[in-house]
Amino acid sequence: MKLERIIHSLDAVVITKFMSDGDEIEWACATDLMSEVLYYSKDSSVLITGLTKQQAIRTADIADIRVVVFTRGKEPDTPTIELANEKRITLLITPYSMFTACGRLYEAGLRCCPE
Template structure:
């Protein structure tokens, strides 16, 4: 699956990083707790979250993720977008709730990774 596929599946809007939407992704996670992402996430390419602060971008960058999807229509501010651009991350937003977005991606073949 590519980031472009995620955009279609979630009816998402690209906030930044449009030049990277053909990147392949194999795993995803959904969390609003960045400490859990840092502690438990391994090899995920996509982060789904409702949390909108710079720590989300820093966490995604540290975990070598390629895409962050903001659920529930949340939008990052200009500083977050600038930080994501510097780190070559794709930022998306969708009106889907976290549970629905994760379910749509999982049922379309995107894995949650291994435990």
């Protein structure tokens, strides 16, 4: 799925952006548990999480995930945004809950990382 479609489906606010709208995201990983991200995710995934802390960005970077979405409109603190900039992670905020955000992306055709 193109990044542009993810942004549109989630009515997301773009906080940092290091990809073009046409770049493809293959899979989605949705969790607040960072070890689950490391265990189950694939690269070229989007991480959807309610954990709006530096740890989410750090974990995404280690796992080669280039797009992170924070749910429920939760705004990250400055160090988290700075880390996203440093690691060139595209960071989005969606007003939707985790459940709704996942539902909207699923409806648009995105699927969970295969185990």
